[in-house]
Amino acid sequence: MNNEEIKDVVVKAAIENLEGHHEVTIRTGDAKKVFNKEPLEVSGTIDAPSRFLEARPDLYDKDRSHCLVSLSKGSIQLIVNEDDPETRKTIQGKIRLSELYVKLGINNPNKSYSPNELANSFKLLRSIFESKADHMRIVKSLQNLKAKVKQDLDNQDDKRGNVSASFTQTVEANIPESFNLILPIIEGEDPVKIEVYVSLEADSAHDISCFLESMYAAELVDQNREERVNQEVQKLEGKTTIMYV
Numbered sequence: 001m002n003n004e005e006i007k008d009v010v011v012k013a014a015i016e017n018l019e020g021h022h023e024v025t026i027r028t029g030d031a032k033k034v035f036n037k038e039p040l041e042v043s044g045t046i047d048a049p050s051r052f053l054e055a056r057p058d059l060y061d062k063d064r065s066h067c068l069v070s071l072s073k074g075s076i077q078l079i080v081n082e083d084d085p086e087t088r089k090t091i092q093g094k095i096r097l098s099e100l101y102v103k104l105g106i107n108n109p110n111k112s113y114s115p116n117e118l119a120n121s122f123k124l125l126r127s128i129f130e131s132k133a134d135h136m137r138i139v140k141s142l143q144n145l146k147a148k149v150k151q152d153l154d155n156q157d158d159k160r161g162n163v164s165a166s167f168t169q170t171v172e173a174n175i176p177e178s179f180n181l182i183l184p185i186i187e188g189e190d191p192v193k194i195e196v197y198v199s200l201e202a203d204s205a206h207d208i209s210c211f212l213e214s215m216y217a218a219e220l221v222d223q224n225r226e227e228r229v230n231q232e233v234q235k236l237e238g239k240t241t242i243m244y245v
Contacts, residue, residue: 037086045188046228048093049078050235060089066241069233074225076232078240093232095225098184100128105211106196107218112209115145118198128183130193141175147210185220186228192220 042048047068053060060080068077074095081087104121105111113121119142122135129135179195185192199211236242 013041039088039090041087041090041092043092043094044073045234046076046093046095047188047235048078048188049091050093050232052078052091053236053239062240066243067233067236069229069242069244071226071229071244074229076229076236078236080240095228096187097186097221098189100183101185101217106194106214107212109211112201112211115142115208115210118210118212119143128181128191130180130182134179136178138176142210144174185217186224189224189228194220 012066042052044051064084065078065080066082067079069075076092076093078089078091080089080091102108105113119139122139124128124144126132126135129138175198178195180193181196182191182193185194186191194214194217196217197213199213201209201211233242
């Protein structure tokens with residue numbers, strides 16, 4: 001940009017902003033780039049908001065902040081410097097299932113395994129079993145799964161127009177009915193012991209799908225969601241405006 005072009009830019013800016021108070025900066029050559037401040041957005045575990053305020057107490061004004069809490073969603077959203085787009089900070093804390101729990105597909109009806117697939121998944125996870133013996137027993141029973149599938153079809157017709165049909169299928173297998181696993185259920189929380197069942201669905205003795213289920217884990221997730229949110233809200237009380245949504 002030559003001097004004449006710079007002059008034209010300055011004159012045009014002055015005319016457009018005649019009634020206001022504005023500053024025009026002309027940067028040429030190898031001047032350093034200018035970066036505008038941007039709001040901070042961070043997402044983490046449920047204790048992220050309280051940890052943020054604990055570590056940075058001087059970065060915010062209590063009267064310019066608020067916290068949105070949802071017990072049903074298990075989430076806390078802290079917003080500081082709420083009226084300043086450049087310095088606003090949004091810290092999202094949320095109850096999340098642990099990566100391992102999700103990966104195993106416990107209580108996920110869409111996650112199924114063949115017996116060998118489940119055995120291979122467990123093979124490298126000895127640390128989540130109560131003992132080495134339990135680990136070997138479960139893996140071997142899955143690798144050598146023998147199932148007996150019994151199907152009964154019962155048709156009834158009383159010759160008076162009443163017809164019924166019922167189908168019953170029973171699967172008998174040589175794997176333990178249940179076993180214990182020790183793993184974190186909630187991300188960022190300590191591991192807990194849960195009882196896990198292997199539910200079987202079979203089209204035949206050679207076509208079997210395995211599902212992992214745990215009633216205790218399901219109850220624990222629901223219970224922890226509300227308890228952990230309330231624990232974190234207590235840490236935030238008096239430090240910001242708390243609103244439930």
